[in-house]
Amino acid sequence: AQSVTQLGSHVSVSEGALVLLRCNYSSSVPPYLFWYVQYPNQGLQLLLKYTSAATLVKGINGFEAEFKKSETSFHLTKPSAHMSDAAEYFCAVSSTSGTYKYIFGTGTRLKVLA
Amino acid sequence: NAGVTQTPKFQVLKTGQSMTLQCAQDMNHEYMSWYRQDPGMGLRLIHYSVGAGITDQGEVPNGYNVSRSTTEDFPLRLLSAAPSQTSVYFCASSRQGPGNEQFFGPGTRLTVL
Numbered sequence: 001a002q003s004v005t006q007l008g009s010h011v012s013v014s015e016g017a018l019v020l021l022r023c024n025y026s027s028s029v030p031p032y033l034f035w036y037v038q039y040p041n042q043g044l045q046l047l048l049k050y051t052s053a054a055t056l057v058k059g060i061n062g063f064e065a066e067f068k069k070s071e072t073s074f075h076l077t078k079p080s081a082h083m084s085d086a087a088e089y090f091c092a093v094s095s096t097s098g099t100y101k102y103i104f105g106t107g108t109r110l111k112v113l114a
Numbered sequence: 115n116a117g118v119t120q121t122p123k124f125q126v127l128k129t130g131q132s133m134t135l136q137c138a139q140d141m142n143h144e145y146m147s148w149y150r151q152d153p154g155m156g157l158r159l160i161h162y163s164v165g166a167g168i169t170d171q172g173e174v175p176n177g178y179n180v181s182r183s184t185t186e187d188f189p190l191r192l193l194s195a196a197p198s199q200t201s202v203y204f205c206a207s208s209r210q211g212p213g214n215e216q217f218f219g220p221g222t223r224l225t226v227l
Contacts, residue, residue, distance in 0.1 A: 009154065032213040043118075043204055043218030044157075051213035090156060094212065101172065102147070102216060106156040 002027045004091045006105035014113045019063075019078040021108045023091030026072065033074040034092040034102070035065055044090060050074060061085070086112045115140050120205050120219035127195045127226045135190040135222050137205030143217070144210035146188040147172070148180065150201040151221075157204065163188055164210060195226045 007022040025033060032051050036044040048059025055067040061084075065076045074091060091105040121136045139146065147162035149172075159172030163182040177199060179191040188207075192199060202223050206216040 006156075034215075041221075043220050044206075044216075045218070046215045049213060049215065101159060101162060103159075104149075104157040106154060 143207035
């Protein structure tokens with residue numbers, strides 16, 4: 001069965017510092033991987049996705065993630081945090097066949113300190 | 115396009131009451147799903163549908179029913195509400211097939227007393 005694990009339910013960074021949010025997946029075959037962001041009292045929005053093309057994926061708002069098969073990881077990074085990045089971030093996995101159901105991680109709440 | 119819409123935004127129920135959460139999308143997406151979001155547990159899939167007339171269970175289906183009579187609508191029914199169903203509910207839709215983005219509604223915050 002597929003699953004994702006997000007390390008750290010809360011992460012705090014200073015404005016201008018590097019953002020690193022961790023996601024590890026479990027799958028018997030390379031899956032599709034996603035990062036979504038949820039701002040307060042809103043639904044989720046797609047940040048970026050990996051679908052077996054380039055291993056370094058660039059998303060919106062300056063975020064990027066690198067797929068590392070050897071480490072079964074898909075960590076999300078941003079070189080310089082902005083106050084507007086404060087939100088909850090979810091990693092998700094989807095199978096590449098069948099019904100393509102999503103499985104979400106438990107989320108990481110990012111706090112940006114002035 | 116309105117995208118994915120959900121009604122109501124907020125609802126308070128008493129234990130044992132029934133209700134239907136509405137979800138509609140205007141993007142002609144085949145795939146629709148319902149999730150519940152609870153603190154520390156992320157989003158958990160309740161039910162999903164790959165097209166009109168086709169539904170299936172997700173991780174946490176007990177206590178919920180769904181039907182999909184049209185491509186646009188995917189209502190979620192709580193037959194006899196329980197306090198354990200207090201949660202935020204999200205509906206999402208996407209095109210069928212691997213690697214497609216899911217579009218989420220704004221959510222329904224449900225409290226069961």
